[in-house]
Amino acid sequence: MHTLKTLGSLTALVVLGSIMAMAAGQQVPRFTPEQEARLQIRGVKDGLYVIPGFDGGQSGGNVAVRVTDGGVIIVDNKFPYSFDFITEQVRKITDQPIKYVLNTHHHDDHSGSNADFLPTAEVIAHKNARANIVRNNQPGPPRVIFADETAVFVGGAEVQMFHFGRGHTNGDAVAYFPDLRTVHTGDLIVFGQRLDGSTLSPFWDFGNGGSVLEWPATLTGLLALDFDTVIPGHGPLLTKDDVRIFRGKMEIVIDRVRTEIAAGATRDDIGSRVDTADLDWPLAPSRFRNVFDELTGAQ
Numbered sequence: 001m002h003t004l005k006t007l008g009s010l011t012a013l014v015v016l017g018s019i020m021a022m023a024a025g026q027q028v029p030r031f032t033p034e035q036e037a038r039l040q041i042r043g044v045k046d047g048l049y050v051i052p053g054f055d056g057g058q059s060g061g062n063v064a065v066r067v068t069d070g071g072v073i074i075v076d077n078k079f080p081y082s083f084d085f086i087t088e089q090v091r092k093i094t095d096q097p098i099k100y101v102l103n104t105h106h107h108d109d110h111s112g113s114n115a116d117f118l119p120t121a122e123v124i125a126h127k128n129a130r131a132n133i134v135r136n137n138q139p140g141p142p143r144v145i146f147a148d149e150t151a152v153f154v155g156g157a158e159v160q161m162f163h164f165g166r167g168h169t170n171g172d173a174v175a176y177f178p179d180l181r182t183v184h185t186g187d188l189i190v191f192g193q194r195l196d197g198s199t200l201s202p203f204w205d206f207g208n209g210g211s212v213l214e215w216p217a218t219l220t221g222l223l224a225l226d227f228d229t230v231i232p233g234h235g236p237l238l239t240k241d242d243v244r245i246f247r248g249k250m251e252i253v254i255d256r257v258r259t260e261i262a263a264g265a266t267r268d269d270i271g272s273r274v275d276t277a278d279l280d281w282p283l284a285p286s287r288f289r290n291v292f293d294e295l296t297g298a299q
Helices: 033-038 083-091 127-135 215-223 240-262 285-296
Strands: 042-045 048-051 063-068 071-075 098-102 122-126 144-146 149-154 157-162 174-177 182-190 229-234
Touching (some): 042 229, 063 083, 063 174, 071 157, 182 215, 240 285
Antiparallel strands (some): 063 071, 174 182
């Protein structure tokens, strides 16, 4: 399921980036017509849609849209300048108001429009995600937080939120649509290519409590849910097997760094001694130094 499903024929495209503006210190990017077409809302399953996102620099994260007769629940909301685009996309499929906005984590390519949604919707996040938003002086800290799990109910639909542990950050949450057997993982899972064609790879944000060593166990918690469809933080729709593969790659990275440490690698040279080309994860040397630090207790 490595291609997003198309929602019928696309209506007239919203011209993303046709106006250059500044929002929260970020400039709205310009997109080619082909890129704009890739970013239009499309169906996942009955009543569930995705506004695609392929990277943290241009298109933001994937936004899940759960439509009911009693209102709309969305998961994530891209950048501080994305509010109008998201609401226009939702209006293509329903006139129901957006009542809940669920944050998978604090990064502003996923929670950047919180402040714009707060006057009319409830924003919910894990307690650590809210703390990260506050500490990083981001706009729109959620008014509602949870520790381990929570749920919202709108129009007969339920969306559950789970915190299975650390990984990408210390505040990662998974949104689960039990009736549709679908999860939105945030950046606990990323896959594929960015809009510019470069390959996505996982990022452990140690500055905000992330952990590469705990990430596999967090994914094991996710895998205990009953689902067959995955909306990752960035990239196309995936399957449960893709989560298992991703977890396996993470374990391989950890094992390779551990092996090199046992063979005498230092923090300075660990980046040149570990190769992940076979995993299709282009990791910068600093990522391996992060793993080194966590394995040796320096982190």
